[in-house]
Amino acid sequence: MHLLFPSDPFNKSVVDESYAEEFAALVALGFTYSLFSFEDFEAGEFKARPALPAGEEVIYRGWMMTPEVYTRLCEAVANKDGVLKTTSAQYRRCHYLPEWYELCADVTPETVITQRDTDFVAAVAGKHWPAYFVKDYVKSLTTQRGSVAATPEDIAEVVSLIEQYRGAVEGGVCIRKFENLIPETEERYFVLNGKACGRDGTVPALVEEIAQRIESPFFSVDIVSSDAGHLRLIELGDGQVSDRKKWTAEQFASMLREH
Numbered sequence: 001m002h003l004l005f006p007s008d009p010f011n012k013s014v015v016d017e018s019y020a021e022e023f024a025a026l027v028a029l030g031f032t033y034s035l036f037s038f039e040d041f042e043a044g045e046f047k048a049r050p051a052l053p054a055g056e057e058v059i060y061r062g063w064m065m066t067p068e069v070y071t072r073l074c075e076a077v078a079n080k081d082g083v084l085k086t087t088s089a090q091y092r093r094c095h096y097l098p099e100w101y102e103l104c105a106d107v108t109p110e111t112v113i114t115q116r117d118t119d120f121v122a123a124v125a126g127k128h129w130p131a132y133f134v135k136d137y138v139k140s141l142t143t144q145r146g147s148v149a150a151t152p153e154d155i156a157e158v159v160s161l162i163e164q165y166r167g168a169v170e171g172g173v174c175i176r177k178f179e180n181l182i183p184e185t186e187e188r189y190f191v192l193n194g195k196a197c198g199r200d201g202t203v204p205a206l207v208e209e210i211a212q213r214i215e216s217p218f219f220s221v222d223i224v225s226s227d228a229g230h231l232r233l234i235e236l237g238d239g240q241v242s243d244r245k246k247w248t249a250e251q252f253a254s255m256l257r258e259h
Contacts, residue, residue, distance in 0.1 A: 009037075012035065095241075137174060138170050182224065187222070199248075
């Protein structure tokens, strides 16, 4: 397994400082790596330093990108004789909520999936949910206002704020039933090659089950407890672009080495 990291924007010979700790932990365990300028890639040029080993599987660890841009990265890596472990279809499956929702609908809040120009009040007519959690296909609103709409009429405000603060609504709009969840219980797990992994070595049965439902070699699973004591799935993500959250760099590196 060969790793591909973005380089520092001002020094292409060193890793971007956001990934420096993780990079050091992985290199200490003997992982080989290449760096590339994300800025050059966005401008249409891809050059890996050192060159990618021909035919070897590559795992990208870097900035989140749209499925369309990830497809371009797959093509760029292939043109340099490398092979990204996660295909563009697998990336999209975990990156966009509508792609995995039907596979996990019984363990995650009920969701109405719409487009940006939808009549949101009409879209949730008859639901009578206690409140409405609003996000695009990837992220929610992380400002102090938060992503919860108290009424159907408030949904449009949250969507407008997502657009304002993130620059655009990615994919479309997901309106999720508000559930009483306990934020401090949220935990991120990773699934690598079908093996579910927890930072402390333990994995709930729910995560093990989700690992068998999703066809992707590397993804993250975010689980939280409800106030009724039930575990709920709140998010999936492609493992290559998922933050470590509470995982230390050493825990994450050991997980990649072992599985």
